[in-house]
Amino acid sequence: MEIAIILIALIVCMSVVAIKLSDTKLSFPFSMKKQLFTAAERQFLMLIENAVGTEFRVLCRVRLVDLLSLKSNTNKKLANSALLKAGNKQIDFVLCDRKDLSPVMAIDLVYGTSKDGHNIQRDFFVSGALDTAMIPHVRIKAKNGYTLAEIRECIETKLIPLRRRQGKPPFVAANDRPEVIKRSTRPTRPLSPTRKAVA
Template sequence: MEFAIILLAVLICVSVLAVKLNDNKIAFPFAVKKQLFTAAERQFLQLIEQSVGDEFRVMCRVKLIDLLSLRSNTDKKIANSALLRAGGKQVDFVLCDRKDMTPVMAIDLVFGVGKDGHNTQRDFFVSGALDTAAIPHVRIKAKGGYTVTDIRECIEAKLIPLRRRQGKIPFSGVTAANPSIIPTNKRPTRPLSASRRAVAA
């Protein structure tokens, strides 16, 4: 009982001190941001959510080190170097399985010019790390005019291995029995090149 009273007194003292420091603008010089996402990020989040429906959960701004883990037999020096490099990396969106939150796909929004930390050039460390972990990685050029169908086709183009495991398309490829997965007359392409139109990295 006495220990509980002492602990409560300590917590009260710490709280009072924290409030006092905050009043003097020393320890906590923060204010809430007006917007958590940019207009482009909000638009794409809405498009992605509509395109995947109830199948996946969409997580935003996921750190690479939260998405991947080191292999158990990794050399210590290599592991430290990889963790150091991965520490400052993140992906814009991650599709997760609704049942167990297993990562299914990573999606990055790419601007034509540098903005808010979004690199116009591919980050080969991020792409290589995701590829090694067998997580599909899609990079979508930020521009207006995309429809939910456009984004869905881009996502489905990278989910072909998953769809095959699910039995939704045959291993021999897309057939007339599966026209809604990848339309044969309009294959999605990546919107990062003038010669291509949709997404698949």
């Protein structure tokens, strides 16, 4: 009887030790990030939000697999391969329709170096997937000094097909507008050569 009590006590002790050890393994070694976005991302987010006004919502860091869906007739092997490739891809900013939050445009920042994980070269898988889904894709080189007009022009240039479907005139940049050439309303030279007066 005493042996049974000792064995039960040992089992309870071992269970407590095991729980304590598993708690240390399950601890969460995290702290809050001071900044959710880099300085360049914050700057571009503000520019994009100001450029689109109240027409679109801007979502940040959207996974490619959340933005696209597989076609129903895709074979299983191709579907698995595509999902595997798309699984680790993300878009920096996505413009969405304010009414139903459907995606309208994908925007990526391109850095001079890949320190922050941004691709310097075009990712043909991402571009091809977005083209197939008919989502315009804009890649903007990250640099200081962009103006609101430049960002708006870049966005609107890619939105020309959408504007046509909406029946709105495409955006024309101020420097691309045809200049009105003022012409004189009266002749500046005689229409026919003048005849010398006969003496």
